[in-house]
Amino acid sequence: xxxxxxxxxxxxxxxxxxxxxxxxxxxxxxxxxxxxxxxxxxxxxxxxxxxxxxxxxxxxxxxxxxxxxxxxxxxxxxxxxxxxxxxxxxxxxxxxxxxxxxxxxxxxxxxxxxxxxxxxxxxxxxxxxxxxxxxxxxxxxxxxxxxxxxxxxxxxxxxxxxxxxxxxxxxxxxxxxxxxxxxxxxxxxxxxxxxxxxxxxxxxxxxxxxxxxxxxxxxxxxxxxxxxxxxxxxxxxxxxxxxxxxxxxxxxxxxxxxxxxxxxxxxxxxxxxxxxxxxxxxxxxxxxxxxxxxxxxxxx
Numbered sequence: 001x002x003x004x005x006x007x008x009x010x011x012x013x014x015x016x017x018x019x020x021x022x023x024x025x026x027x028x029x030x031x032x033x034x035x036x037x038x039x040x041x042x043x044x045x046x047x048x049x050x051x052x053x054x055x056x057x058x059x060x061x062x063x064x065x066x067x068x069x070x071x072x073x074x075x076x077x078x079x080x081x082x083x084x085x086x087x088x089x090x091x092x093x094x095x096x097x098x099x100x101x102x103x104x105x106x107x108x109x110x111x112x113x114x115x116x117x118x119x120x121x122x123x124x125x126x127x128x129x130x131x132x133x134x135x136x137x138x139x140x141x142x143x144x145x146x147x148x149x150x151x152x153x154x155x156x157x158x159x160x161x162x163x164x165x166x167x168x169x170x171x172x173x174x175x176x177x178x179x180x181x182x183x184x185x186x187x188x189x190x191x192x193x194x195x196x197x198x199x200x201x202x203x204x205x206x207x208x209x210x211x212x213x214x215x216x217x218x219x220x221x222x223x224x225x226x227x228x229x230x231x232x233x234x235x236x237x238x239x240x241x242x243x244x245x246x247x248x249x250x251x252x253x254x255x256x257x258x259x260x261x262x263x264x265x266x267x268x269x270x271x272x273x274x275x276x277x278x279x280x281x282x283x284x285x286x287x288x289x290x291x292x293x294x295x296x297x298x299x300x
Contacts, residue, residue, distance in 0.1 A: 019047050029053055031269040033262075035085075038063045039121065042071060049074045054081035054269035056261075060130050061282035063122070065290055068283040075279055083265050083275035084282030088131040089138065090257040090264070093200040093207045094189075096248045097139070100209070102193040104139055107174040109189045111202075112182035115155065123158030125151070125289045125296075129178035132189070133292075134277070134285040136176065139191065142168040144288055149295040154181055164292045200246060205255075207246030 004015035016022040023029065031054040034045045041062050048055050049071065061084050062068040075082040088094060109132040119127040137144065146167035151159035161179035168174070187202035200207030218240050225232060254260045261276075268275045 019044055023047060023051060031055070031081075031266065033085075033265075034058060037121070038126075042067050045071060046074065049078055049080045049082070052078045052080045054083075054265070056083045056085055056265045057282070058085040059087070059134070059282065060084070060126060060286050060289070061279060062286065063126075065283065065287050068279075068286050072279040072283055081269055081272070081275060082279035083268060084134075084277045084279060084285075085261065086131060086134040086277045086282065086285065087257045087261050088135060088202065089277050090260040091202055092205045092248045092250055092255055092257075093202065093246060094135060095250070096246050097189075097191065097198055097200055097207060100195075100198065102191060102195045102198065104172050104174075104191050104193050106172070106192040107136055107139065107189065109136065109174065109176045110186050111177070112179045112184070112186040114182055114185070115160075115180050120156050120158075123151070123153075123156075123162070123293065124160055124178045124180050125162050125164075125292050126286075128180060129162060129164070129176055129292070130285050130289055132176050132178070133288040134281060135189070136166065136174045137284050137288065138281065140168045140170075140172050140174070142170045142172065144284075144291070145169050147288070147291040147295050149292045151293075151296040159293070159296055162292065162296065164295070166288065198246065205248070207248075209244050209246050210241055211244070 008015040014025070016025060022032075029051075032048050034041060034048070034055055034057040036044050036058075038058075038060060041057055045055050045057055055075070057071070060068075062071060072082065074080075111128050111132055113128070144166055147164065149162060149164040151162035154160045160181050162177070164176045166174040166176065185203065189200050189202070191198045194212060196209060196211040196213075198207060198209050222232065222240070250260075254263070264276045267273060
């Protein structure tokens with residue numbers, strides 16, 4: 001409580017020892033952020049949702065699909081707005097990628113970092129990869145039909161590294177790699193579609209785009225030359241590719257993902273507009289994570 005009092009003093013607000021005390025003191029509360037360890041999400045969010053209070057629950061929505069489904073059902077029953085804090089969805093590069101509306105055929109994601117010894121109560125899938133599971137499913141927008149995965153527990157009781165292969169209805173395949181035992185940090189995504197190719201760096205919030213229609217003539221010419229058996233070994237492939245920066249256009253103050261997420265949540269709470277990352281989105285990410293962990297376990 002002393003830490004809560006110190007933070008409250010800094011921001012000129014009032015700390016409360018429990019959600020019950022908060023609700024008693026603030027009966028007209030409109031919105032709340034649930035940012036506690038995942039194991040306490042249900043306990044903290046339940047009374048808020050029961051009172052029809054809009055909630056932004058930090059990712060993941062819950063520690064299991066069953067708990068997530070219960071929270072989702074409760075929010076629906078009491079007409080309470082429910083947004084999940086998948087902050088990476090508000091990364092400027094991710095938002096710019098979504099605007100392209102490319103239909104993905106292949107997605108490759110890598111998320112590596114050194115061990116921080118935080119969130120050791122869960123594995124790398126629920127701790128780190130959960131971000132990418134949400135983003136991939138938001139881009140594909142088709143049901144997940146197949147999961148293959150391999151992972152290893154090195155330091156703790158849960159997997160510290162994992163490689164997963166996800167297959168979606170319609171044929172899109174996503175390979176997602178996560179590790180919290182890396183010697184450096186890498187957070188990248190590559191998307192291939194009939195319309196072109198996109199690569200982005202989560203960390204620098206930048207990306208590059210190669211559009212298929214800009215290379216149609218050169219591709220046709222190369223194919224014809226190869227069919228004729230011509231030697232193209234002296235050609236510089238990179239000179240044949242037109243690369244453009246991923247266009248990132250955001251309103252002032254929207255370049256910080258946490259600020260953008262909070263602004264979107266408050267806007268949805270005030271206007272009743274659907275949240276950018278819904279409870280159903282959060283549940284889908286947890287479902288995929290559980291399937292990956294189960295696939296790791298099935299390998300013995």
